Amino acid sequence: MSRVYNFSAGPAALPEPVLRKAAAEMLDWCGSGQSVMEMSHRGPDYMSIHAQAQQDLRDLLNIPDSYKILFLQGGGTTQFEMVPINLLRGKGKADYVITGEWSKRAAQEARAFCQVNVVADSANAKGQHTFVPKQSDWKLKKDAAYVHVCTNETLGGVEYHWTPDTGKVPLVADMSSHILSKQIDVSKYGLIYAGAQKNIGPAGLVLVIVREDLIGHAVPTPPPMFNYKVHADHDSMLNTPPTYSIYMAGLVFQWLKQQGGVAEMEKRNIQKANLLYDALDRLPFYSTKVNKGDRSRMNVPFTLPDARLDEAFLAGAKERGMVQLKGHRLIGGMRASIYNAMPLSGVETLVAYLNEFAQKNG
Amino acid sequence: MSRVYNFSAGPAALPEPVLRKAAAEMLDWCGSGQSVMEMSHRGPDYMSIHAQAQQDLRDLLNIPDSYKILFLQGGGTTQFEMVPINLLRGKGKADYVITGEWSKRAAQEARAFCQVNVVADSANAKGQHTFVPKQSDWKLKKDAAYVHVCTNETLGGVEYHWTPDTGKVPLVADMSSHILSKQIDVSKYGLIYAGAQKNIGPAGLVLVIVREDLIGHAVPTPPPMFNYKVHADHDSMLNTPPTYSIYMAGLVFQWLKQQGGVAEMEKRNIQKANLLYDALDRLPFYSTKVNKGDRSRMNVPFTLPDARLDEAFLAGAKERGMVQLKGHRLIGGMRASIYNAMPLSGVETLVAYLNEFAQKNG
Structure with missing residues (x-):
């Protein structure tokens, strides 16, 4: 692969x-x-x-x-x-x-x-x-x-x-x-x-x-x-x-x-997190729990409307080259960790998939 | 290199x-x-x-x-x-x-x-x-x-x-x-x-x-x-x-x-250690301190007749592709660690150099 x-x-x-x-x-x-x-x-x-x-x-x-x-x-x-x-x-x-x-x-x-x-x-x-x-x-x-x-x-x-x-x-x-x-x-x-x-x-x-x-x-x-x-x-x-x-x-x-140090990373991390949270907010198919002002730019948990869809979501993500999106066992649902090393293209690929999956299953 | x-x-x-x-x-x-x-x-x-x-x-x-x-x-x-x-x-x-x-x-x-x-x-x-x-x-x-x-x-x-x-x-x-x-x-x-x-x-x-x-x-x-x-x-x-x-x-x-497991390693380690200790015993230029029956097959400390030769010994070793032969600061002299990953050819190279250095400086 x-x-x-x-x-x-x-x-x-x-x-x-x-x-x-x-x-x-x-x-x-x-x-x-x-x-x-x-x-x-x-x-x-x-x-x-x-x-x-x-x-x-x-x-x-x-x-x-x-x-x-x-x-x-x-x-x-x-x-x-x-x-x-x-x-x-x-x-x-x-x-x-x-x-x-x-x-x-x-x-x-x-x-x-x-x-x-x-x-x-x-x-x-x-x-x-x-x-x-x-x-x-x-x-x-x-x-x-x-x-x-x-x-x-x-x-x-x-x-x-x-x-x-x-x-x-x-x-x-x-x-x-x-x-x-x-x-x-x-x-x-x-x-x-x-x-x-x-x-x-x-x-x-x-x-x-x-x-x-x-x-x-x-x-x-x-x-x-x-x-x-x-x-x-x-x-x-x-x-x-x-x-x-x-x-x-x-x-x-x-x-x-x-890359330009931590200031540049902060800029990119804000851009990546905004892109992902904006999609989650725009698509009623997905839910997030954390108060908007306290949302993490590193770890983005979200849920689908029905946990029975989780497996299909993860399988489709893997087909598109995205892994490790399953949420922590104590929280459930999905979690996208988007640390410094995650490129913008990774978040863009995820957002495109969020749209696609919601359209098909919404 | x-x-x-x-x-x-x-x-x-x-x-x-x-x-x-x-x-x-x-x-x-x-x-x-x-x-x-x-x-x-x-x-x-x-x-x-x-x-x-x-x-x-x-x-x-x-x-x-x-x-x-x-x-x-x-x-x-x-x-x-x-x-x-x-x-x-x-x-x-x-x-x-x-x-x-x-x-x-x-x-x-x-x-x-x-x-x-x-x-x-x-x-x-x-x-x-x-x-x-x-x-x-x-x-x-x-x-x-x-x-x-x-x-x-x-x-x-x-x-x-x-x-x-x-x-x-x-x-x-x-x-x-x-x-x-x-x-x-x-x-x-x-x-x-x-x-x-x-x-x-x-x-x-x-x-x-x-x-x-x-x-x-x-x-x-x-x-x-x-x-x-x-x-x-x-x-x-x-x-x-x-x-x-x-x-x-x-x-x-x-x-x-x-490689054949630990039994094979033991065989090779005995061979490598014997080769090195035999040379050190044969050449009166070098001294070892440890009782023969308690000698380590892994770490072989030895000394030259004069510590002022140490630097030349180490430099010559480096020229021949051998590094990290300097003894521990608490013990001084030289130390050859010959763990599993050290091939027989490494010990042979060292023994050839021991002979050469003793002949030149003995």
Whole structure:
């Protein structure tokens, strides 16, 4: 089969030029006679890849010098634990805003370490999340160690299009599914984390961007692998890092720069999302649940009028070269994930199919 | 540059046919129109890769059905912590045998969780490790929760060529740098772990092979990422696993099967190691420290008569297409790592160069 339009929520599509470069360099990276997979992580070749990936990410997001960039393992799920272990600083309580499954899980995990204050929860009677609660409705505690948000919920398709103001209390954000998709002001956050497998690179890598003054206050004797200070002191080389994943992430960062950086991505992502939501709004055949102002530009869930049509919809999509449109098992229906690597032509193909399928079955 | 002979201790050389296959499949795995990096870990394509890798590893090492195979993240270093967290089972003490830097670090990390009994330590007055203490000299405790060994020490080049008998106390082995290089009787072990970046695949993946009755006794409320039961219950899919690393490991497992399995690898590894050690023994120009009976077939450290010759030795090696021969900073001198993927021709090239260099400089 030729390349498909891959709407997977993660692991997700990567830019084709990046994959081509990785394939071309598989047996010989830059005349070294080795694959990046085969290099010692302490050697100059890999060290240059590691440093370049950090610098490119710093450039792309304008990360201030007072923030460390860590390349860690264990995914966002491990950050659910590392955040309280490292950021509680003896305070014993933290604020969590719940806007979907991922922020709910983050809060659940934190309960093993501290008192979790749910300062806002957008769940309706059915447990569905369709909006971001306004900050004026949040019940923030002044003595919380931090405020945790998930700024894009992959399952429900709810996204923050504004930045919370938590004053002196550090703001912690799980940005796994929309990092690098739009411009952000990193200085408004104490810590940002993101699993790589959506907008960055292969699964097995998680980015942490953390303000330096928040490092070094972990609970007594945490496992070293759970201590940001240990990782920061070792420049993410406490042990062998996931070198190939970092190399792939580095290729994605370079591709982003060539495309015009995050500002250009944001422009394209707005264009792609508008095209898709406009079609869903125009065709009464399809339903969406999320409030218009809180719609995710990355993950677009929608339903057909009858779930018995789902299989035919997916089969027709596959015939047209579109895969991974099935919704998450907790939500049902369809979901189109349209990260940075999804070209406009993929969304156009989907919109044409939405029209066609509605006409035939409407 | 054409492909080099890469003697890195890890991340280390991979079989060239595996790299060629991965490069060929980078944009389209088996007609799916996607790279393995881009596949949902819950989809049938990736699930088949995951299951096949497990089955192939089970076949290669004759792993009994009563053992679980886990594909985890965080490297061997995370296992230094997960082993005590999961295997102490309220016993409060564990036995550690120290034969080099890695077993020493494992014991150090365990001290945060329990009383560590060092039942044998081969360090000499200079802190060097050159042999495996005979089991008759070990001071094992009957009430220890487990006995931990590192069966191949990558830095010093010390390897167990026999299997300890610890009776009813589970034997735990860090086999990171020689797993799949020789036949083992898995049933003699309670738990085996191995970072992938030497004999298996890319860094960022660690294998755990654990007897089922040892699962499910973790300390109260460990972080879920540190709990073998949670990972076993989720078939290593508690969160997104390092899918591409597992795919690469799976390609290596299939290559091993095509070569004739672990028995054939063991034969070749003995041949390669004998060739190299014979040359080092024959040429008085070079010195080795490790007791002959405990020499590693994977990592061969040696020194020149004068460290001022080291740079010239490494430069000449590079000219001849051999890289990563510099010894570990803690040990100095040279080190040739000759894992499964190192062909006999690489060792022959090295031996020819050892002769040549000794003649010129001896």
